[in-house]
Each structure stands twice: as structure tokens, then as C-alpha cells.
Amino acid sequence: MILNMKKRLLVLGMAIICIFGMTACGKAADDTAANALGITEEGAINYADQVLDSVRTIVDQNMQEQYAGDAVVSAALTSWTSAMEDIGEFKSITDHEVIVDKDGATINVMIEGTEHNAVVEILLDGELTLTGITTNVQYSFGELMEKAALNTILGMGTVFVVLILISLLISCFVFIPRIQAALTRKKDEDTTEPEAVAAAPVSTAAAVTEDLTDDYELVAVIAAAIAASEGAASTDGFVVRSIRRANTSKWKANY
Secondary structure: HHHHHHHHHHHHHHHHHHHHHHHHHHHHHHHHHHHHHHHHHHHHHHHEEEEEEEEHHHHHHHHHHHOOOOHHHHHHHHHHHHHHHOOEEEEEEEEEEEEEOOEEHHHHHHEOOOOOEEEEEEEEEOOOHHHEEEEEEOOOHHHHHHHHHHHHHHHHHHHHHHHHHHHHHHHOOOOHHHHHHHHHHHHHHHHHHHHHHHHHHHHHHHHHHHHHHHHHHHHHHHHHHHHHHHHOOOOOOOOOOOOOOOOOOHHHHOO
16 A cells, blocks of 8 residues: 555656656747847847837827838738727736747737737747737637627628529519510511501502592583683683583593
């Protein structure tokens, strides 16, 4: 029993030693990488604070246009301005985190705001050149779930609207043959109307012929009246004869 207890204590002690050894090795590795880049943790923190102060000053004084040509700084200013809508007013810097490896360094600056907290991530490459600054707002679990639900509802609503529009378009295909038939019928009516108009002069000619026949009869009557009047004035003139109305069918046949 005592022997088993000693073995357990020995195993526990070895585990604790290994944990501390790994922590020390990790810190040593970070220190080695930091030394290789020529930057210390304190220097990285001071640099990050200066960068954050510069970003805040530029935004507060509305000097963003002066840095529009610098892609890194312009993106940093845009990220900070967008995040401040949720952060509220800047209160203070609460903590720093410096991560250094052979490829560069990452400096996280934790800030406190009146509405939300945020983390400003500053990225440096292997030559300690600034490559990016991003401000990430820290939301609560409930806020994240609410945003996810809103995004889901918005996406599903968009899909349903598109499906409804497609259904309406498909239902309108039924009216296409009807519209086509109506257009064809109208075209046929337009082509038959000139034929009816062309046939009209024939009937007009017939009416003119009938009117001329009546005119001929009237001329004959007038001529007879003139002859009668001349015959009454002189015996050498025309001889007035009685006029009988001829058969209409024969009269028309002669003309």
C-alpha cells in the first residue's frame, strides 16, 4: 500500500516537472525568436501603444484622406471606425499579448469601451514591417447567436423571394400562346381589310352607270321641251310629237 502511494507521488511529481519544463521551453523559444527579430516584449508593447494612439488621433481629427494612399493604414482606419460603432467610447487599454515566431510578430492590444470590449491585432513581418491592423469587437454569446439568427433569416428570406419570383414567371408562360394567337389574328384582319377596300370601286362604277342612265333620260326630255317651244313659235321649226316612255330595259341595252 505504501509502495503504491510512493509510485503515485513519483508519477505526479514527474508530470509537474514536465509541465514546468514545457512552459520554460516555450518561453525560451519565444525569447529566441524575439531575439532573432531584434524585438523584445516590452518594445513590442510600446510600439503597439504608439500605433493605437496614432490610429485614434487620425480618426478623431478626421485626417483619413491624408492616408488614403497607404493601403495598410487606410484599412486600419476603416476597421477602427467601423468597430467604434459597437465599442462606444474608448476607455483604456487593459492588457497586451505578444506572439513572436520566425515569420514575424503578432501584438494583441485589449481595449475597454463603454459598450463593448475589443482586441486590436497588429501584425509585423520578419523584417518588423507593419503589415496589418485589425480591430475585432468582442461580442457576448447571446449577441453572436442573435447575429447568426438574423443572417440565417435574411438568407432564407432571400431564397424564398427568389423562388416566388421564379414561380410567378413560370405561371406567366400559360399566357404566351394566347398573346401569340391574338397577335396572329390581328395580323390576318389587317391583311383582309385592303381586299374589301379594293372591291368598293366596282360598286361605285355601277352606281355611276345608273346615274348616267337617268341623266340621258333627263337630257332627252329637256331636248323635247326645247323643240316643242321652238315649234310653237314658228311653223318651220321642229315638229312636236308625243313622247312615249320607252321600255327601260331596251333603253339601257342601247347604251
